[in-house]
Amino acid sequence: MRNTTRIITALVAGSALALSGAGAAFAGHDGNPSAKVASYSYSLDAIQPTDVPGSQAEGSTRVKALPNGKLQVTVEAWGLSPNLPHAMHLHGVPGPATDMACPGPAAAGADGVVTVLDGAPFYGGIITSLTSTGDVSPASALALDRFAMSDADGYLYYQRTFTDVPGYTDAGTVQVVVHGIDFDGNGAYAFNADDPFSSRPSSLNAGIPLEATVPVLCGGIAN
Numbered sequence: 001m002r003n004t005t006r007i008i009t010a011l012v013a014g015s016a017l018a019l020s021g022a023g024a025a026f027a028g029h030d031g032n033p034s035a036k037v038a039s040y041s042y043s044l045d046a047i048q049p050t051d052v053p054g055s056q057a058e059g060s061t062r063v064k065a066l067p068n069g070k071l072q073v074t075v076e077a078w079g080l081s082p083n084l085p086h087a088m089h090l091h092g093v094p095g096p097a098t099d100m101a102c103p104g105p106a107a108a109g110a111d112g113v114v115t116v117l118d119g120a121p122f123y124g125g126i127i128t129s130l131t132s133t134g135d136v137s138p139a140s141a142l143a144l145d146r147f148a149m150s151d152a153d154g155y156l157y158y159q160r161t162f163t164d165v166p167g168y169t170d171a172g173t174v175q176v177v178v179h180g181i182d183f184d185g186n187g188a189y190a191f192n193a194d195d196p197f198s199s200r201p202s203s204l205n206a207g208i209p210l211e212a213t214v215p216v217l218c219g220g221i222a223n
């Protein structure tokens with residue numbers, strides 16, 4: 001139900017964007033600084049069951065279509081695992097207006113954690129890596145040295161202006177997904193055989209700890 005509500009909200013926002021030539025079509029959206037700059041914000045919600053340690057973060061994302069055709073993406077989050085980089089991506093399905101959604105806690109299944117692969121049927125693959133510098137392709141999905149870091153309080157701020165976002169403009173609703181939980185609170189994404197969560201491997205690669213890739217926050221944005 002929660003996901004359905006969010007999709008409807010995103011679709012309404014998308015309709016308004018499509019009508020941008022009509023002048024007053026932005027009425028009802030917050031934070032739109034001028035008729036030429038379309039700006040939309042969306043909430044990012046916690047994905048994991050509440051008993052997954054360190055998982056109950058919250059956040060928001062803002063997408064601004066600039067007059068020069070560039071796209072500015074802002075992500076803010078609170079309550080993330082502190083002092084660590086957090087992989088972030090635009091997830092979706094490129095193609096004619098394919099609408100995806102966010103997984104909820106029920107997607108966790110028997111192991112009690114929503115892994116990247118548990119979420120994929122909901123949010124699709126990676127369209128863009130929201131890195132702070134350099135390459136933004138799916139190839140940079142786990143380039144942790146180039147993703148924004150949370151501070152000591154678990155607050156994260158990210159903003160980058162993209163010249164081109166392949167796959168975004170022809171997809172429908174795209175999801176912003178923020179990853180990474182330091183389950184055992186040892187300040188690192190690392191295997192810890194003594195911890196019931198930190199001992200697990202990523203669903204993407206058995207050589208990488210689940211801590212580094214596990215999705216934390218998700219929210220839909222409409223193009």
Ligand SMILES: [Ca+2]
Pocket residue numbers: 181182183184185186187188189190198211
């Ligand atoms: Ca850890």
Ligand SMILES: [Cu+2]
Pocket residue numbers: 087088089090091126177178179
């Ligand atoms: Cu992702």
